[in-house]
Amino acid sequence: MSVNFNLISATLDDSVHASIITDVKAIEAKLPFAITLPTEERIPLRGTGLKNIDFIEKAYEYAVKNPDLPPQYLEMTEFGKDVRLLKQIQVLMQHLVPLVDKLKDTYAVVGSEAYSSARIFYHHVKNASNANIPGASAIAKELAKRFHVVKSTSTPDPGATTTGAVKTAAKEIKTEDVAGEVKE
Secondary structure (H helix, E strand, C coil), rough: CCCCCCCCCCCCHHHHHHHHHHHHHHHHCCCCCCCCCCCCHHCCCCCCHHHHHHHHHHHHHHHHHCCCCCCCCHHHHHHHHCCCCCHHHHHCCCCCCCCHHHHHHHHHHHHHHHHHHHHHHHHHHHHHCCCCCCCCCHHHHHHHHHHHHCCCCCCCCCCCCCHHHHHHHHHHHHHHHCCCCCCC
């Protein structure tokens, strides 16, 4: 009996996959000024929501139309370049963000489907191991490693925080326990 729970049933040809990666790299190469900021540097930056973009554009427009008003230390050339690039990046993002969102959602669904299949196989192998089917025990032990949290042997620093990976692993285990699945 087959279990059919696939919302997405597709394949991506390796040559198409490679071509997409090449295309993405080509796009990135056309944006040599693009940067990635660490979170601590991103947090204090002013937002670029619609109200702020409207404010930026109006301020620039007024500054250009009234050349005696901007202070001398305001680099109008740089201000203009920033406004133009901001508009261009906004248009690019309007095209790319929906695609990235689709990829994230597709990744989540396909990952969930694959995980469900892996769990079905794992539980079947555990049953096979309990029935002493040759080779099943080694596979069950290897797959069981996913459910074990490694505990540190060092004394924890009371001021230290748990890393994201450990928090994620703990959350996954708790989620599975709460969902009523078999505890590993």
